[in-house]
Structure formats: C-alpha cells, structure tokens
Amino acid sequence: MPATMIIIIGVAIAAIAIAYFYKRKIGIPLIGIGAVIAAFGVIFFLQGNSIVGPHSSFMYSNPKWIVNGGVIAAAGVGLIAFGVGISLRRLRS
Numbered sequence: 001m002p003a004t005m006i007i008i009i010g011v012a013i014a015a016i017a018i019a020y021f022y023k024r025k026i027g028i029p030l031i032g033i034g035a036v037i038a039a040f041g042v043i044f045f046l047q048g049n050s051i052v053g054p055h056s057s058f059m060y061s062n063p064k065w066i067v068n069g070g071v072i073a074a075a076g077v078g079l080i081a082f083g084v085g086i087s088l089r090r091l092r093s
Helices: 003-021 027-048 063-092
Strands: none
16 A cells, blocks of 8 residues: 555544544534545546546556545545534534
C-alpha cells in the first residue's frame, strides 16, 4: 500500500474518531474533509486511467492507481456520509 494512500485513509480515520468523541459542530468540517479526500481519489483514479495528468507522472497509466484512487474516493464519500449523518442528528436534537 503506497504511503499516500495510508496517509489519506489515516486522515479519514482520525476525522471519524474526532467526530465520534466531539460531536458538536463537527459535521460540516467532516463533509469538507471528505470532499477533498474524494476529489483526490477521483483525480488519482483518472490519472491511473490515463485521462488526466502529465504523461511523466508515476500514476499515469498505472493500474495500481485505479484501485488506490477508488479506495481513496470511497473513503472520502464515507466521510461525507458520516458528516451528513452527524449534521442531521444534531438538527433533530
């Protein structure tokens, strides 16, 4: 597993842990962090598929980054969903 993927998934796990313990007003920042992580995942996925990025990039046309980008994007979408859930639960309280 590449270091970039480990760092991004680690940020996602840390954000979920922080949200679990500090439930006040954390939903919107989680949505923002999730959106950024999902955007990076989509960019990595597209670079792996040779759609965007410079030809000299190590991710360009690399099948490993198709999978890595998908996993990173899924982690970002999960954070967005978790943030929306926290925001909606806070509204009902």
